[in-house]
Amino acid sequence: MAGMARKKSALTWAVHLSVAFLVIMWLFPTVGLFVSSFRTADQISSSGWWASLLPSEQNEVYRAKDPDDHRVADGDRFVVTGNIFEGAPREIRSWGVSSRNVSAYQPGETAEMKDGETVTLQPDGSYTWSGNDKQLSGRGQRIFITATVPPEFTLGNYATILFSGTGQDNMAKAFFNTLTVTIPATIIPIVVAAFAAYALAWMEFPGRALLIAAVVGFLVVPLQLALIPLLKLHLDIGIGKGYVGVWLAHTAFGMPLAVYLLRNYMVGLPRDIIENAKVDGATDFQIFTRIIVPLSFPALASFAIFQFLWTWNDLLVAKVFLIDSTGSTTVMTNQIVELLGTRGGNWEILATAAFVSIAVPLAVFFAMQRYLVRGLLAGSVK
Amino acid sequence: MLENPAVLGLATIILGVGGCLGYFFLSNVILDKLFFPPRGEDAGKNINRANMVRPWLFLFPALFALTLYLAYPVFETLRLSLTDRDLGGAFVGLENYRKMTAEPKFWEAVRNNMLWLIVVPAASTAFGLLVAQLTDRISWGNLAKSLIFMPMAISFVGASVIFKLIYDTRPVDQNQIGVLNAIWLKFDGGLGSVLWLQVLPTVLLLAFAAIVGYVAWIFVRDIVAKGSDKSVWLLPLRLLLAVGGLWLIWLSLSSVVSIWFEELPFGEPQTWLTIPLWNNFFLMVVLIWIQTGFAMVILSAALRGIPEETVEAAIVDGANPFQIFFKIKVPQIMGTIVVVWTTITLTVLKVFDIVFAMTNGQWETQVLANYMYDKLFRANDWGVGSASAIVIMLLVTPILVWNVYNARKEMR
Incomplete structure (x- = not known):
């Protein structure tokens, strides 16, 4: 019996550990982006984000002061002194005077160059550069250092992306464009679908079953098929590319799921309430607005979240129906794809831009997860 | 003023939602008051008629959107193709x-x-x-x-x-900032690499093959076993499962072989997406x-x-x-x-x-x-x-x- 209990608790531990492992695996990518969005460009490129709490090593280049202005005679030689860190001290690990060997010397050592020219670099960054008349002329000697930089976090990336950035680096406009696309495209289909769902759930008419089957069928029709015919249609009737077109498209593409979800929910409402209301002389319109809509709130919320996430995160529909060649109506997803092309290596920009676009859906997700789960269950499980 | 997308958006919400509600309300009113008033000698008949038309009033906008944006494009795309x-x-x-x-x-x-x-x-x-x-x-x-x-x-x-x-x-010569390459560069072809990149995958693959084999066996066993229900149409399904299982096992076993004969480019950062x-x-x-x-x-x-x-x-x-x-x-x-x-x-x-x-x-x-x-x-x-x-x-x-x-x- 004791052996069995031990086996049991070992199994429980294995379960806890496996779940913890899976959760870490699933969180790791997002956390990486999140942390990176708070690091400076130098920090991002000098160490992985998982090491962001540790000091990192950076290679930097400084130049001694212009010898023609600053050299001081010392016997038959000349000397330039100064400090390479002007107000931003670093901890020097090693240094060098040639790009071919950037860590040839330790701080405090003296680098011997050709014909007696020397550079001495102290740990605090102060240097002494001495040589003859010819050596100490022209431009200042380059000093390469490998410094240990303490971890550094900044809100500067967000300031750039949201406010001060120029051109593609500024997401403020795209953020509002996305919002402009999303809100009407979430609200309008709910209204339209709710009426249709009520008809399909509580009104008797010939062809009802067929219509419900058709809605189920429309659920899976790929919207890829709609791109060209509808773009053509929009151009023909004068809507062209723009907000109106994208609202219409999102409304229609969300319609099957909306009708399906809402109808399934409304069918489950208690028959008595509706029939009593009918007996009392309420019209269908009154029953719908006074009874059905308030009772269906959970289903309406579920669909609203789906439609919000889907329109906020959409790239394809926006690209086809909204964004014209001027690019003034670009949405965030599209701008991020463009940034991936033009600023592929600038992770401080990319990570911040991506996180700005992810933040809103994530907030909605955590705030309204209950409805999302309920909607998923109603939408897929029979 | 109307050029501003935010104003346009707000106007659209009001127009869209108001329009929808107005449409549903007015169409019902018109139906009940104008076309089929429940009064006079045809009162009963009119109520029935109105109730036959009403569902379609409720359905019309949704059906219109579905037909125009999802049904029509299927045929139009077929024609274009x-x-x-x-x-x-x-x-x-x-x-x-x-x-x-x-x-x-x-x-x-x-x-x-x-x-x-x-x-x-x-x-x-x-x-x-x-x-x-x-x-x-x-x-x-x-x-x-x-x-x-x-x-x-x-x-x-x-x-x-x-x-x-x-x-x-x-x-x-630089620090890797992508975690996959950072992990990859930890491998140098020594004992650790053998353990992590060859022994561990081998064990995992063999375990996977064993689980697949076990599951397949559970399903196939019933065909052979006496006394269990042998409905005829489940038989092909079970055989299909068995064949699929065998294929997966073969796949994992052949992967095990290739794991041990593959030459890996240790020490070079990989551009994974290429x-x-x-x-x-x-x-x-x-x-x-x-x-x-x-x-x-x-x-x-x-x-x-x-x-x-x-x-x-x-x-x-x-x-x-x-x-x-x-x-x-x-x-x-x-x-x-x-x-x-x-x-x-x-x-x-x-x-x-x-x-x-x-x-x-x-x-x-x-x-x-x-x-x-x-x-x-x-x-x-x-x-x-x-x-x-x-x-x-x-x-x-x-x-x-x-x-x-x-x-x-x-x-x-």
């Missing part, structure tokens, strides 16, 4: 399809799509089932589920950025990461719905946890597993953003949806683009038919 835009829309028969199938890029897209269709639904469903089962009984299960579910809220584009950071490559064939899997990981949460939520609910008695009876009979899981639980939620599988399959068929954002189909990662976008909007070849859209539609059709069939069955 049979015509040539450059010839003024002349009918060209199957010429576009011939052109498309002559392109190696199309076949590359088909091959990759097939890979996606096998790997992503299988992996997402398996991970989802695993998490659902593991979190079922632990105290912080809901928190764990919520965190694994989170990627569902992240856009495909956002996820692409996230994973591009993971796959990032720096020159060999390694043909493998890069497809690196892209699939993004979608698996997103879809696992979806599978988990639904399968978790299904697992909760299993009657407690069936599990208890199995425990009393001395079944081990694996037997309980595969023999008692999984068969009872088979219907849900199929639903999850087909839903993810649909998502996979339409996957566009991930490929578009990460590789844009370069380095042999093309998929049908991106191929189609390429043809439609970059090559401006509407004929071939529509033809490839029809191919996607054809792939979806079996699921469409199956869904409609089930919905009809359920309503009777």
